[in-house]
Amino acid sequence: MDPVPDEPTPEGKGRGAERAFSVRNYGMNTWGDLFNARQKLALITFVDKVREAHKKMMDDGMDEEYAKAVASYLALGINRLATYLVVLTRWRSDILSFERAFDRQALPMIWDYGEVSPFSDARGQWDLESMLEAISHLSTIHIPATISQSTATSLPYPNNNFDAIITDPPYYDNVPYSYLSDFFYVWLKRSIGHLYPDLFATPLTPKNEEIVAYSNKEGGFEEGKKYFEDMLKKSFKEIYRVLKPNGVSVIVYAHKSVAGWETLVNSLLDSGLVVSGAWPIHTEMKARLRASESAALASSIYMVARKAQKLPIGFYNEVKQELKKHLNNKLDQIWNEGISGADFFISAIGSAIEVFGKYERVIDDEGNVARANRFLEDIRKIVTDYAVKQVLHNGFAVEIKPMTRFYVLWRWAYGDKVVEFDEARKLGQSVGLDVAQEWNKGFISKEKEFIEVLGPEDRKPDDLENSKELIDVLHKVLLLWKKGKSEEIATILRDTGYGKSDVFYRVAQAISESLPNGNGEKKLLEGFLAGKERIVKETMREAGQRRLFE
Numbered sequence: 001m002d003p004v005p006d007e008p009t010p011e012g013k014g015r016g017a018e019r020a021f022s023v024r025n026y027g028m029n030t031w032g033d034l035f036n037a038r039q040k041l042a043l044i045t046f047v048d049k050v051r052e053a054h055k056k057m058m059d060d061g062m063d064e065e066y067a068k069a070v071a072s073y074l075a076l077g078i079n080r081l082a083t084y085l086v087v088l089t090r091w092r093s094d095i096l097s098f099e100r101a102f103d104r105q106a107l108p109m110i111w112d113y114g115e116v117s118p119f120s121d122a123r124g125q126w127d128l129e130s131m132l133e134a135i136s137h138l139s140t141i142h143i144p145a146t147i148s149q150s151t152a153t154s155l156p157y158p159n160n161n162f163d164a165i166i167t168d169p170p171y172y173d174n175v176p177y178s179y180l181s182d183f184f185y186v187w188l189k190r191s192i193g194h195l196y197p198d199l200f201a202t203p204l205t206p207k208n209e210e211i212v213a214y215s216n217k218e219g220g221f222e223e224g225k226k227y228f229e230d231m232l233k234k235s236f237k238e239i240y241r242v243l244k245p246n247g248v249s250v251i252v253y254a255h256k257s258v259a260g261w262e263t264l265v266n267s268l269l270d271s272g273l274v275v276s277g278a279w280p281i282h283t284e285m286k287a288r289l290r291a292s293e294s295a296a297l298a299s300s301i302y303m304v305a306r307k308a309q310k311l312p313i314g315f316y317n318e319v320k321q322e323l324k325k326h327l328n329n330k331l332d333q334i335w336n337e338g339i340s341g342a343d344f345f346i347s348a349i350g351s352a353i354e355v356f357g358k359y360e361r362v363i364d365d366e367g368n369v370a371r372a373n374r375f376l377e378d379i380r381k382i383v384t385d386y387a388v389k390q391v392l393h394n395g396f397a398v399e400i401k402p403m404t405r406f407y408v409l410w411r412w413a414y415g416d417k418v419v420e421f422d423e424a425r426k427l428g429q430s431v432g433l434d435v436a437q438e439w440n441k442g443f444i445s446k447e448k449e450f451i452e453v454l455g456p457e458d459r460k461p462d463d464l465e466n467s468k469e470l471i472d473v474l475h476k477v478l479l480l481w482k483k484g485k486s487e488e489i490a491t492i493l494r495d496t497g498y499g500k501s502d503v504f505y506r507v508a509q510a511i512s513e514s515l516p517n518g519n520g521e522k523k524l525l526e527g528f529l530a531g532k533e534r535i536v537k538e539t540m541r542e543a544g545q546r547r548l549f550e
Contacts, residue, residue, distance in 0.1 A: 002032075005030065005032040009021065009028055010024065010179045010182075021106065021179065023107055034088060035082075035086055036087055043078065047075075073128075085118060087113050088101040089115065152235040152238065159242065164247060165242070165243055167250070167252070169211070172263065176214070178210050213228040229267055250304055253303065253350070268303075269357055269371075274357060277304040278304070280343060301346060313363060314362040316362055316363060319370075334351070344413070345413065352375065387412065388400070400470065404469065406428055407511070416516070418447075419450065420449055421446065421450065456476075457482075470504060473504075478524040481527060486535070509529060
């Protein structure tokens with residue numbers, strides 16, 4: 001094979017690949033195109049030396065498996081180096097260091113890259129010390145591990161075999177795992193492919209059996225979604241089969257979309273496993289690039305599932321009441337633990353599975369089986385009502401109309417980030433708002449498949465004129481406050497009746513508390529609220545003068 005990887009980069013036909021790779025738009029059509037000439041020379045030289053090292057060990061009579069292990073670790077070291085020795089390395093001017101190509105689960109274009117010298121003391125050097133430290137630590141464990149390669153839908157183990165099974169299944173359509181793996185696969189194939197011929201028999205990583213919700217096959221995304229749910233169900237059934245009767249399984253999941261959870265929950269319901277507990281655990285770095293660009297989750301949900309006997313049939317109305325009671329207790333606990341925003345909604349879903357997942361099936365009065373999508377709608381409404389009361393500090397939640405409730409919830413859940421349309425639509429449904437009818441009419445803006453909620457400075461003036469909607473009045477007041485027009489503010493608050501309304505200022509305070517420091521809207525809100533007493537007095541004075549002249 002060519003020493004420089006000539007295998008093609010993803011063409012972006014599948015939804016996951018298209019979203020994660022932009023390099024092909026800039027002529028990087030092979031994996032070798034991701035490296036400049038100097039980087040290619042360095043990497044193919046290191047690859048060649050790994051093969052030479054393995055040959056030398058064998059010539060010197062070393063144990064075959066030992067030589068194979070050493071060569072494998074060396075090859076992994078080259079793979080680690082390749083994430084820095086590539087034209088997608090990002091230079092961090094704030095800390096004067098390099099960020100490897102995979103600082104998130106994608107390969108975006110980098111316009112001005114930093115190049116690492118593998119022989120320098122800079123970050124990104126080909127430093128095996130951390131790998132050696134890990135190997136040294138693990139070698140003190142005298143119980144050997146058995147590693148096997150197989151598909152999750154057909155495990156090579158007998159029934160009732162394991163005390164515990166811990167799994168972190170694919171996150172719906174979030175990550176194109178196999179395509180990202182190709183970056184490493186092409187170099188491993190060249191360094192140690194001859195030592196593992198069965199693992200490197202294909203030009204690139206196998207993709208036909210990958211359990212993800214995007215698909216290059218006929219049927220597109222919908223077919224991919226169905227495939228994901230079917231395969232996940234088979235995987236969970238395999239876990240049920242190989243788990244001991246008194247065993248425990250831990251399933252980690254962290255997808256923010258309702259569609260992603262819907263497929264997971266349906267798969268769990270059909271597997272026979274019963275979720276007996278669920279907890280949100282912070283697993284992600286707040287400063288990661290992904291978190292700064294969109295409403296990424298900071299938590300993963302850890303669900304404990306057992307091989308327990310399910311209850312036969314639950315009736316929907318009764319289960320719904322049981323669900324509401326369970327969630328109201330659980331939400332207090334989650335809130336007090338500091339879980340907020342999008343993580344709060346997802347944590348509630350994980351907890352709710354404990355209730356309706358313990359029944360063989362749940363049917364309504366008409367005999368229809370209630371599936372995950374129906375319960376998720378109920379969960380979101382319960383969580384929405386709870387969140388609005390908490391965000392407004394238990395005040396006046398019922399007085400707020402759907403538009404303002406949506407705005408308050410959005411700022412609390414997502415801040416100033418963009419969110420996929422389906423997730424925004426679900427949030428709108430929970431407060432009785434049709435997002436599809438509202439975008440580009442007011443503060444809801446849609447671009448491609450993403451929804452953004454606009455702050456006051458991004459609103460169209462015509463949308464604010466003569467509106468009595470609380471959020472519109474608040475935005476207009478903030479713009480007037482920025483211009484120092486206190487008299488006009490007093491007039492608007494007097495005419496709309498919000499000048500003496502505690503709910504108006506409670507909403508303003510809630511939005512301010514939800515936004516990050518440095519946000520423009522937050523600064524306007526803080527300034528406006530700081531002068532609240534003066535504004536109220538001015539409004540009262542104007543109202544008094546009007547009554548006098550009337």
